[in-house]
Amino acid sequence: MISIGEMVLLVLTTGAVMILPGLLVGLAVGLRGWLLWGVSPVVTYGVIGVAAPTLPKLGITWSPWTVLATTVVIAAIGFGVGRLLRRWDGRWVEREPVRPPWSRAHHLSVAASVLLGGGIGLFASYRASRGFSAVPQWFDAAYHANAIRFISDTGQSAPSALKVLTDPDASSYFYPNAFHALVALVRQIGGFGVVPALDVANGLVIGSFVLCMTILVKVCTNSPALTAVTAILSSTVTTFPYDIQVWGPLFPLVAGIALVPGFLALLHRALLERRFGHLFATALGAIGLLAIHSSVAVAAILLAGLLLIQHWITRRQRILPDLAAGVGIVVLAVLFGFNQITAFLGISVSADDVVWPPTSMPADGFGRLLGASRAVGYPAWSGPYSAWYPAWWFTAALVVGLIGVRKAKFRPVYWWLLGGLAFTVLYIMVAGYSTPLTRALSRPWWNDPWRIAALTTPGLIVLAAIGVVTARDGLAALVTKVWRPKPRAESTRPTEFTESAEAGDPGATAVVGDRRRALVPIVSLAVVLLVFGALSRGFYLPRNTDRLRWLYLDGPVVSHTKEDAMAWLSQHVPAGTVVANDPHDGSPWMWAIDGVQPLFKVSVIGPVPARKDGSNDAEVILRRLNQYDTDSSVRRAVDNLDISYVFVSKGSVKADPYAPVARGLQDLDRVTGLREVYRNVDSTIYQVTK
Numbered sequence: 249m250i251s252i253g254e255m256v257l258l259v260l261t262t263g264a265v266m267i268l269p270g271l272l273v274g275l276a277v278g279l280r281g282w283l284l285w286g287v288s289p290v291v292t293y294g295v296i297g298v299a300a301p302t303l304p305k306l307g308i309t310w311s312p313w314t315v316l317a318t319t320v321v322i323a324a325i326g327f328g329v330g331r332l333l334r335r336w337d338g339r340w341v342e343r344e345p346v347r348p349p350w351s352r353a354h355h356l357s358v359a360a361s362v363l364l365g366g367g368i369g370l371f372a373s374y375r376a377s378r379g380f381s382a383v384p385q386w387f388d389a390a391y392h393a394n395a396i397r398f399i400s401d402t403g404q405s406a407p408s409a410l411k412v413l414t415d416p417d418a419s420s421y422f423y424p425n426a427f428h429a430l431v432a433l434v435r436q437i438g439g440f441g442v443v444p445a446l447d448v449a450n451g452l453v454i455g456s457f458v459l460c461m462t463i464l465v466k467v468c469t470n471s472p473a474l475t476a477v478t479a480i481l482s483s484t485v486t487t488f489p490y491d492i493q494v495w496g497p498l499f500p501l502v503a504g505i506a507l508v509p510g511f512l513a514l515l516h517r518a519l520l521e522r523r524f525g526h527l528f529a530t531a532l533g534a535i536g537l538l539a540i541h542s543s544v545a546v547a548a549i550l551l552a553g554l555l556l557i558q559h560w561i562t563r564r565q566r567i568l569p570d571l572a573a574g575v576g577i578v579v580l581a582v583l584f585g586f587n588q589i590t591a592f593l594g595i596s597v598s599a600d601d602v603v604w605p606p607t608s609m610p611a612d613g614f615g616r617l618l619g620a621s622r623a624v625g626y627p628a629w630s631g632p633y634s635a636w637y638p639a640w641w642f643t644a645a646l647v648v649g650l651i652g653v654r655k656a657k658f659r660p661v662y663w664w665l666l667g668g669l670a671f672t673v674l675y676i677m678v679a680g681y682s683t684p685l686t687r688a689l690s691r692p693w694w695n696d697p698w699r700i701a702a703l704t705t706p707g708l709i710v711l712a713a714i715g716v717v718t719a720r721d722g723l724a725a726l727v728t729k730v731w732r733p734k735p736r737a738e739s740t741r742p743t744e745f746t747e748s749a750e751a752g753d754p755g756a757t758a759v760v761g762d763r764r765r766a767l768v769p770i771v772s773l774a775v776v777l778l779v780f781g782a783l784s785r786g787f788y789l790p791r792n793t794d795r796l797r798w799l800y801l802d803g804p805v806v807s808h809t810k811e812d813a814m815a816w817l818s819q820h821v822p823a824g825t826v827v828a829n830d831p832h833d834g835s836p837w838m839w840a841i842d843g844v845q846p847l848f849k850v851s852v853i854g855p856v857p858a859r860k861d862g863s864n865d866a867e868v869i870l871r872r873l874n875q876y877d878t879d880s881s882v883r884r885a886v887d888n889l890d891i892s893y894v895f896v897s898k899g900s901v902k903a904d905p906y907a908p909v910a911r912g913l914q915d916l917d918r919v920t921g922l923r924e925v926y927r928n929v930d931s932t933i934y935q936v937t938k
Contacts, residue, residue: 249379250444258380259370262434262448266456269295269319273532276323277330277525282358283517286463287529289456290510293503294532294585295319296426297539300405301587309403310429312437322584326528337523347470353770354472361476362462368787369454369483372490373447376796380447383806383837384799387901388496391850393442393840395425400432400442401843407539407591413849415857422591426539427500442840446499447800453503454489458482460510461706465713467513468660473720473773477713480777484787485642486795487617488705494799495698504537504544505702511537511548512555512664515577519559519566522573531580539588546692547703551667558663610680617672617704618643639791641784645715646708652718653711661710668707675700716776724772728765803930804899804906805834811841813931817893818842820925825892828869830909833897847889851901865889873912876921883921886936894922897931 250258270291274284299318300310308314330337350358374380384393395410402409410428411421431449434440461482466475489502511533518526537545556574559566582589618638652658653665677686679697686695693699781787802808814837821827821844829835831848838844847866858864865885873894876882896916900907908914916922916934926933 249381250441254440255380255444255448257438258434258440258444258448259452261438261440262431262445262452263455265430265433265437266292266452268292269315272319273323273326274529277326277528278523279525279529282463282466283513286459286466287510287514287533289459290507290514290533290536291529293426293430293507293536293540294529294534295322295536296429297535297588298322298532298584300425300429300539301407301591304404304406304409305587310399310405310432310436311403312433315433322532326525330524330528333524337525341521341523350470350472357770358462358466358472358476358479361479362458365458365462365479365481365483366452366455368480368789369458369489370451372483372789372793372796373451373454375793377447377451377800380444380451382447382800382802383443383811383841384446384450384497385801385803385805385834385901386494386497386799387851388498389799389805390834390836390840392428392497392499393446394836394849395423395428396431396435396446397442397840397843399425399429400435405429405432407588414852417857417860424500424539424541424592426536427503427541450493450499450502453499453506454483456503457489457506457509460507460513461709464509464513464516464664465661465710467516468664469657471657471717473717473769474658474710474713477716477773477777478710480787481642481645481709481713481716482706484639484784484792485705485709486639486788486792487708488702490792490795492698492702494795497799498699500541501544501699501702504540505547505706507533507537507540508544508548508551509706512551515552516555518577519556519570519573522569527573527576528580531577531584534577534581535585535588538585538592542592543692543694543699547671550670551664554663554667554670610676617675617701617708618646639784639788641780642712642788645712645719645780647715648718649711649713649715651715652721653714655718658714661714664710665707668704668711671700671704671707675704716780717773720769720773720776723776724769727768727772731768803834805901806837807834807899807930809928809930810834810837810897810899813895813897813926813928813933814838814842814844816926817844817895817933820893821845822892825890828873828886828889828891828894828913830870830896830913832900832902832907833909834899834901835895835897838895846895847891863888869912870910871912874915874919875912876919883938886938892936893925894934894936895931896934899930 267285267288270288270293271284273291273295274288279287295318296315299315303310303314303318376382383389391413394413398410398412399405405425407423407425408421410423410425411418415421427449431445434449435442435445458479462475462479465471465478469475489506492498492505493502511530514526514530514533518530534545534548537548556570559570674686674689675697678690678695678700690696690700693703785791803810814835817827817838825845827835827838827844827846829838829846829848831850831852836846836849836851838846839849847869856864856867856870858867865888868882868885869889869891872879872882873886876886894913894916896909896913899905900909916932917924919934921937922934923937924932925935
């Protein structure tokens with residue numbers, strides 16, 4: 249476990265890397281206030297999306313200094329062009345109904361809610377990962393960890409460079425690497441280990457989701473109550489971000505979905521303000537989503553379409569100005585994200601081979617979403633039973649939200665709720681049916697019900713927040729009806745109406761000067777939140793911590809005894825040589841943790857790809873290493889790959905976590921050309937004696 253001091257430094261460093269580049273660019277282009285802070289993470293990823301594929305083309309390596317320089321250049325361009333266009337800025341601003349400004353109490357309350365929501369998510373990650381020191385288990389974790397190690401050690405930030413993990417001879421390769429590049433920066437700045445840097449980044453992703461959801465609701469509704477409640481509820485739902493962090497684990501996808509609300513908040517403001525700074529920041533946000541995960545960009549485009557439709561239904565004369573603003577955003581995104589976009593378009597990815605069988609009846613799938621429980625009913629080994637049961641109080645908030653959603657003050661988020669409904673229908677179809685239609689509709693998300701369930705959750709969170717605010721309204725109305733304090737005639741000083749300033753809220757007729765009555769909505773909201781927090785046992789913190797713990801088990805993929813064996817390797821493997829290993833037994837982690845080069849750096853799906861010359865020495869090792877004494881082709885493969893040691897261990901990332909190791913790595917004790925040099929309860933290491 250890392251020390252408290254190192255942990256605090258790591259959290260602060262990661263938070264700064266996530267926020268500061270976007271903050272600098274946002275300041276330069278004129279963003280201010282909550283919008284500036286709320287969208288800074290997605291703008292940061294936009295900066296990374298521009299820099300990661302561009303710097304290698306200029307012969308520049310990935311480092312904190314080069315990224316800082318890139319940030320300054322982008323900020324300077326945004327500031328300079330904005331100054332040149334300042335004569336035209338503001339001429340096409342959309343006139344909106346005057347919204348009452350927030351008081352200091354509003355700002356402080358929402359800020360406290362953001363800190364509470366982000367703190368809940370970070371604390372759940374801290375507890376589950378045993379102080380940000382546990383190795384994430386399961387299939388994709390080693391890929392993400394080794395990608396971080398590779399970028400931070402070599403400075404190669406091009407998305408195509410990650411082919412070294414899977415197929416170094418691939419002629420065309422693209423993997424969106426913005427998440428890995430950001431964590432690599434954190435590691436380069438502080439010299440942190442890959443495991444704690446990755447664990448902290450995953451914890452702070454929850455905080456970025458809280459922040460982005462907050463700014464979306466703030467921009468759309470200007471309601472302090474709905475904004476504060478959304479901030480708190482954004483860290484309470486198992487389906488996202490906790491469930492999807494365990495499944496896969498799909499760390500970049502989680503980071504991308506977390507930022508979608510921030511991007512759409514930017515887009516919403518850009519369509520209303522139509523200022524260059526907003527268009528510029530929105531274009532960077534679009535690049536950031538593509539650079540994190542292309543399927544997230546597709547979801548954002550669909551939700552943006554719903555936003556536009558509501559804009560146009562509300563006021564038809566917006567259509568042409570909105571289209572002009574959209575064209576401006578696309579042009580800026582293509583100009584600045586050209587290298588990212590061309591890299592993405594240069595590959596062809598097919599999801600036709602990924603066909604998940606139906607996992608639940610349609611009614612069961614719908615119930616899982618409403619109950620914020622586990623997205624898919626896989627066997628017990630895939631997660632704790634506690635997450636199978638509905639989160640009943642969240643469900644109750646959803647039901648109340650359905651009752652109160654018809655109020656006029658909630659109409660600005662109808663498009664967001666409709667997007668959640670669309671993904672809900674898609675999830676039910678994918679989880680319950682396996683048809684050509686469902687596969688076609690869900691292809692951008694790999695026909696995976698887990699991913700689609702995650703996309704439904706942000707819409708459900710806002711609906712539940714509406715339910716909490718509706719319950720607050722009912723309680724405040726009851727209190728106002730029962731308790732009628734007489735106005736104090738001697739007081740003539742006006743009062744800031746806190747929450748009563750919102751149209752349609754109870755308390756709007758409070759007598760000027762009667763501070764007690766003006767506090768009714770605020771106290772009512774606090775009471776409802778306290779009751780919800782108590783009934784949900786701390787906003788479902790124990791439940792979600794238990795779910796996350798399944799990501800950070802002590803095995804079967806990587807246990808503490810396997811880590812001991814890997815540490816032994818780091819002290820004995822000669823530099824420049826390779827360790828033969830099974831790609832599924834957790835051994836690929838030896839690179840991320842200890843810097844030892846394994847033969848297989850990731851878990852392999854399907855056959856091992858051959859080299860350009862047609863040889864496939866890695867496949868020979870995997871299939872026939874135990875024939876080393878009798879098969880000259882095996883000895884030749886060992887020499888060609890410069891293998892010095894062999895690592896064999898128990899445990900697997902496969903569906904059966906106790907599946908045996910590859911056929912060629914079995915019965916190595918009988919091979920005279922291999923000498924056992926280390927053994928513990930999980931792992932055995934052999935040295936090639938030749």
